[in-house]
Amino acid sequence: MRVAVIGGGAMGAATSWRLARRGVDAVCYDRYSPPHPLGSTHGDTRIIRTAYLEGPWYVPLLQEAFPLWRELEAVSGAQLLTMTDALMIGDSSSEAVTGANASAQAHGLDIEVLDAVELRKRYPGHVVGDEDMAVLDKQAGILRPEAAVVAMLSQVPRVVRDTRITSIAEVMDDFDAVVVAAGPWTPELIDWIPLKVERQVHAWLAIEREAGWLMPDRFPVFIRQSKTFGDVYGFPTLDGVAVKVGRHHEGEFTDPDHVRREVGATDLDPLRRMAATYMRGVSGRVTRTLTCMYTNTPDGHFVIDFSPDDKRVVVISACSGHGFKFAPVIGDIAADLVCDGGTKRDISRFAAARFAPSYVPDHNHDRN
Ligand SMILES: Cc1cc2nc3c(=O)[nH]c(=O)nc-3n(C[C@H](O)[C@H](O)[C@H](O)COP(=O)(O)OP(=O)(O)OC[C@H]3O[C@@H](n4cnc5c(N)ncnc54)[C@H](O)[C@@H]3O)c2cc1C
Numbered sequence: 001m002r003v004a005v006i007g008g009g010a011m012g013a014a015t016s017w018r019l020a021r022r023g024v025d026a027v028c029y030d031r032y033s034p035p036h037p038l039g040s041t042h043g044d045t046r047i048i049r050t051a052y053l054e055g056p057w058y059v060p061l062l063q064e065a066f067p068l069w070r071e072l073e074a075v076s077g078a079q080l081l082t083m084t085d086a087l088m089i090g091d092s093s094s095e096a097v098t099g100a101n102a103s104a105q106a107h108g109l110d111i112e113v114l115d116a117v118e119l120r121k122r123y124p125g126h127v128v129g130d131e132d133m134a135v136l137d138k139q140a141g142i143l144r145p146e147a148a149v150v151a152m153l154s155q156v157p158r159v160v161r162d163t164r165i166t167s168i169a170e171v172m173d174d175f176d177a178v179v180v181a182a183g184p185w186t187p188e189l190i191d192w193i194p195l196k197v198e199r200q201v202h203a204w205l206a207i208e209r210e211a212g213w214l215m216p217d218r219f220p221v222f223i224r225q226s227k228t229f230g231d232v233y234g235f236p237t238l239d240g241v242a243v244k245v246g247r248h249h250e251g252e253f254t255d256p257d258h259v260r261r262e263v264g265a266t267d268l269d270p271l272r273r274m275a276a277t278y279m280r281g282v283s284g285r286v287t288r289t290l291t292c293m294y295t296n297t298p299d300g301h302f303v304i305d306f307s308p309d310d311k312r313v314v315v316i317s318a319c320s321g322h323g324f325k326f327a328p329v330i331g332d333i334a335a336d337l338v339c340d341g342g343t344k345r346d347i348s349r350f351a352a353a354r355f356a357p358s359y360v361p362d363h364n365h366d367r368n
Pocket of ligand 1: 046184188200325
């Protein structure tokens with residue numbers, strides 16, 4: 001079987017790796033030379049967590065993701081996953097707290113619920129109000145996106161770089177199946193998912209020299225929901241110099257060929273104010289910035305499905321800004337769909353049918 005994978009970001013690299021592992025003749029095409037900073041898979045770090053506030057149906061896939069990340073480390077020799085715990089901080093009615101808790105209850109996950117007093121005591125890096133609380137997720141940490149793409153592609157016999165595929169038809173004749181993993185460029189290739197590409201900014205803020213409470217063994221990755229700043233998140237310092245912070249969504253809609261790459265005061269001021277309000281030992285001095293893109297579906301959940309008019313085409317790259325942690329699982333599911341015509345994993349929530357009601361998907365049937 002010959003499969004073309006369009007895109008060598010997180011999703012395409014993962015799919016190519018999982019196909020190659022099954023002995024499938026997979027060719028991964030990318031318009032640039034991955035890993036590169038022009039799409040969605042760059043910036044040193046990504047959060048992985050298990051008490052998933054976005055919905056309990058993601059949890060089984062996350063539980064599969066951890067051993068797959070470890071498998072990738074073993075086959076490539078790269079160090080990709082550092083466990084740090086994760087804190088979801090908000091008031092008692094926030095989705096961060098209620099959603100993470102609901103996933104933990106549904107799946108019996110290892111969490112602790114911390115009140116403001118306990119949070120202050122354990123995590124002096126966070127400034128918390130009396131109404132704040134947190135869910136501490138013990139199955140969580142930091143992934144390395146660029147190193148992961150290198151590791152995945154090292155397992156793929158054929159990677160064709162700096163080659164833009166202009167349409168699915170261009171490759172269809174030469175292959176038995178095509179996986180579209182084009183990230184924010186997906187709308188160039190397919191038109192049956194209503195996608196919106198959103199610009200996002202990361203900033204690294206310098207820390208005070210004595211702020212040892214921001215080190216990875218004492219400062220879990222965090223997500224914090226607030227009325228003032230929306231959903232923000234951050235990482236411990238990995239170099240003792242700066243911490244990386246970002247705002248989830250709140251970005252302008254764009255397209256990948258015209259996205260504003262320069263970062264200005266309107267991007268940085270809210271991040272600086274957030275850090276000054278919520279974090280201890282972080283200065284307003286910016287040491288590095290980047291722009292990145294989310295490929296958003298209307299409901300914020302993934303699309304992992306066949307094309308409605310051609311079962312030889314699988315689409316996986318509409319991850320709405322939270323897909324990286326799942327990459328090896330999504331890649332393996334794409335390999336299931338391509339090789340077996342279906343998957344045993346429950347991906348009913350990710351069906352394209354929710355946007356095109358006339359289309360009835362046919363997956364989740366038993367393989368034999
Ligand atoms: C700022 C930011 C923070 C994030 N934080 C997290 C996080 O903490 N945890 C998490 O799980 N997720 C996070 N995400 C989301 C996650 O990073 C993405 O879901 C994931 O990286 C998407 O990977 P992708 O392969 O779909 O897209 P991309 O990385 O954009 O890859 C698409 C690739 O396709 C190539 N391509 C496009 N069109 C063509 C074509 N026509 N021909 C050939 N090649 C083509 C592109 O060059 C590109 O390399 C974050 C995203 C951003 C932007």
